[in-house]
Amino acid sequence: MRKRTVRSRLTVALVAGVVSCVVVVGAVAQSKNAYIGKLEGPEVVTDPAKFPKTFKEAPQLAALVKAGKLPPVAERIGQDPLVLKPLKEIGKYGGTWRAGFTGPADFWNGFRCCSGPDHLMFWDYTGDKVVPNLAKGLEMQDGGKTWLLHLRRGMKWSDGKPFTADDFVFWYEDIYKNKDLVPTPSSAMAINGKQGSIEKVDTHTVRYRFPEPYFMFPDVLAGSTELAGQMWGYRALGGFAPAHYMKQFLPKYAGQAELDKKAKDAKFDSWVRLFVAQNDWARNPDLPVLSPWKTATPINTPTWTLERNPYSVFVDTAGNQLPYIDKVVLTLAENLEVLNLRAIAGEYDYASRHVDLGKLPVFIENQQKGNYKVHLDPGDYCDLIIKFNLNYDADPEIGKWFNTADFRRALSLGIDRAQINETFWLGTGTPGSVVPADHNKYNPGPQYRKLWSTLDVKKANEMLDKIGLSKKDAEGYRMRADGKGRLRIEIMTLGGQFVQYTQISEMIREQWKKIGIDLRVQEVERSLALKRTAANEQQLGAWNNDGSEHLFTFPLHVFPFEVDAVASSGPLYARWFQSGGTQGKEPEPRMKELMDKWRKAFGVPEKERIQLGKEVWKIAAEEVYIIGVVGQAPAAMGVRVVKNSMGNIPARMYNSPDGKTPGISRPATFFWKN
Amino acid sequence: MLAYVGRRALLAVFTVWAISVLSFAIIQLPPGDYVTSYIAQMASTGSVVSEEEAQQLRIQYGLGQPYYVQYLKWMNLVVRGEFGMSMEWRRPVTEVIGDRLWLTMVVSLAALVLTWVLALPIGIYSAVRQYSPGDYAATFVGFIGLAVPNFLLALVLLYFGFVFLNAHVGGLFSPEMQDAEWSGARVWDLMKHLPMPALILGLAGTAQQIRIMRANLLDELRKPYVVTARSKGLTELRLILKYPVRVALNPFASTIGYTLPYIVSGSIIVSLVLGLPTVGPLLLKALIAQDMFLAGTIVLLLGLMTVIGTLISDILLVWIDPRIRLEET
Helix, strand or coil: CHHHHHHHHHHHHHHHHHHHHHHHHHHHHHCHHHHCCCECCCEEECCHHHCCCCCECCHHHHHHHHCCCCCCHHHHHCCCCEEEECCCCCCCCCCEEEEEECCCCCHHHHHHHHCCCCCCEEECCCCCCEEECCCCEEEEEHHHCEEEEECCCCCECCCCCECCHHHHHHHHHHHHCCCCCCCCCCHHHEECCEECEEEEEECCEEEEECCCCCCCHHHHHHCCCCCCCHHHHHHCCCCCCCHHHHHHHCHHHHCHHHHHHHHHHCCCCCHHHHHHHHCCCCCCCCCCCCCCEEEEECCCCCEEEEEECCCCCEEECCCEECCCCCEEEEEECCCHHHHHHHHHCCCCCEECCCCCHHHHHHHHHCHHHHCEEEEECCECCEEEEEEECCCCCCCHHHHHHHCCHHHHHHHHHCCCHHHHHHHHCCCCCEECCCCCCCCCCCCCCCHHHHCCCCCCHHHHHHHHHHCCCCCECCCCCEECCCCCCECEEEEEEECCCCCCHHHHHHHHHHHHHCCCCEEEEEEECHHHHHHHHHCCCCCEEEECCCCCCCCCCCCCCCCCCCCCCCCCCCHHHHHHHHCCCCCCCCCCHHHHHHHHHHHHHHHCCHHHHHHHHHHHHHHHHHHCCEEEEEECCCCCCCEEEEECCEECCCCECCECCCCCCCHHHCHHHCEECC | CHHHHHHHHHHHHHHHHHHHHHHHHHHHCCCCCHHHHHHHHHHHCCCCCCHHHHHHHHHHHCCCCCHHHHHHHHHHHHHCCCCCECCCCCCEHHHHHHHHHHHHHHHHHHHHHHHHHHHHHHHHHHHHCCCCHHHHHHHHHHHHHHHCCHHHHHHHHHHHHHHHHCCCCCCCCCHHHCCCCCCHHHHHHHHHHCHHHHHHHHHHHHHHHHHHHHHHHHHHHCCHHHHHHHHCCCCHHHHHHHCHHHHHCHHHHHCHHHHHHHHHHCCHHHHHHHCCCCHHHHHHHHHHHCCHHHHHHHHHHHHHHHHHHHHHHHHHHHHHCCCCCCCCC
């Protein structure tokens, strides 16, 4: 509660300072295309014939080699480098990249910029195609039930120890299967709810076995899933771990008594807390890693510093070991306003996370002074969605309406998306339903963008009249069918997020007056939100559906998928889905059809999967379980402020949590031109 | 006197214990616990924490136990001079606070010194030269200082500092000095960053103290002992400083009780706005994340400081004001 007051006061005050730039706002809307460039990015070279034959390294590493403290660069990289073709040019070594972060909870920040990303497979710059990354390749066998992962020969951890199949088996046998460390098996390791296994074929080959065909597997390794590298190390997940280092923190190898003492000395409550703290890429500078930069001063100090990994397997087409930039320094910003003002003042070299779309005019105005350029990277998803809690039962009448398709559709038709887009997105967004951008492979067709999502007050009123809500009170609000007064519904919002959910909901409240719906907006603190959704007390919830552009690896905002959600579209349905039908509540036929199609897609070849994906979105758009408001806009990390002298910066990049943007543009290839 | 101090000290210990119980209870009041806020945070970044995992976490952090057990566990740590592990920072609480405590004290002391250096002479001047142009000017500035919320002033100064002076935005160090070892250059860098927060933090206090000093002194100046002293031929300056000012200082001494906790926490809102790495924002974040041990320790520390401050001001009052007698009843 306290935070809210502080923040809203701050916002009010800053808005006052920004009044002078109001004129610029109009200009932004008109020239939004000037800031949205062409989608481009570096490419992974997979043809060994095009690999560089010799390697070069940063001067300070060369000095260490000369002093005999490091092996020669070719030895450190190994026989199968991960070759990146930089976007524009071969860069040069040196310099520091300055940015901000907001504290230990902001770990995504460093993973997005500096982890490489260290996924085994990854996306090309379009976010569409899976390409080899840390692994050299992935081979399907046995009709999708077995997958062979080929590792790079001679590849090493940041401490110089070899990265081999043993690190996968160690993770699977000693970490993943340890119930203390991983109480719930990961859905990423399962197909149709049945767990797979990992085994070693030889030093450089890993075999994954699944009981049923798992055609989605390459996408799962590429996306930000729980098999996607050391990001999830702090939850003992990630798909692999440095066996030679982490063994000392396991009872099996270190001995229980010994380890308990170690945990106690380090002031941890249990060995499990110690283990996950030591296995944390962001927290433990000693942890061997595979990323181009590695943590030097950890995330729980005022400055999170990352330095080059001397054993980085990433190289450019000329054979220069990446990254080009020596050091990344993220300084702690006590609040987002200071962070934004620092970015405006040009004190950050590259910033997009936490950059506030509402301040876009000020950013543009100060481009010259701050010596930076503003780019917009709209996402392929909705920046604002409204979820109906289909399981709401505290008030049966309201629950009934939420489960009436025409009620949901009418509410969607009652929203003036153009007004919201102009006011909160400065006209940079696209109004429409929940479906992802037109070029997304799962998009069911352009007609679904507008389905039930244009402003049509007349039709909305007719629909509401027809379903039995025709009686109105003196103020023009619709009355409940059970005669207990006015029909009041409530939306729950969170403050301090990338999107101003509360303020936008207030505007929707005004708009819904025209269709006789009385909406109450309630902003709550995060934990309370969670508690209320878990207790099934939420009616409507506002959120964004970022990630849903990768429908199968990030389905949280497409249908009731997670039980503990800050905005839920049905906790009982989610439980039913997660438990395979043994708990929770069985969904209505259309929802069940949607869930079935989604689940089925994991076990079928890509072409069929795309078809299933389209059908999932079709049902979602037709049934309006979730109202889409404004999307394909840059509100979530899509306003990018980059110094003019930084090289290899794409005009536009794919903005997605699955692509760890800007990770998808390979920041290891960014460099300082002077 | 000694018995008096002893009795007060004993009461203080009891008060601190009561504060520890209260602070622990307050932290338990909001819905959920650290694991709930952790799950919420995970959920907002798109990852799912299962119920089994949440349960496991609660066991590991000892959150499932009854409150009194948790309290006793914490107290057990506190009496040994440890304060537990911060759940969010995953570092011992002492380290997390220690990082910031010194800087907080530097900033707060600077603000305090500024307040007193400005407020005392101006207050005295205002009283002695009542209704003079100087008094009006001081009153005007004083009321403005009282009326302007200091976080707003902070924002305005921050913005103008950036627009007109090209000043570094927020914080206490330049980026290049952030992590440097302590050296002459770093101290100088800190000195350069200090005036703005000190001024903003000190302004409201200054205004208030000017008014208090002026009002108290005006009361005293009309009393017969002043006239007597004057008639005995004391110089005006000596007269005023020696008698009425000493009496008028009472409120300053009695506010020390609130001053000490302020020195260790700094102002939460202003520190947030200015991005100062002080204890205040840390407390705010700890409360939001329900980081029990960290929040509890800070609240306890603040309580302890209030108690010590009150004790000091009681003793000071006895010393400054001879009219206060210790009566054994």
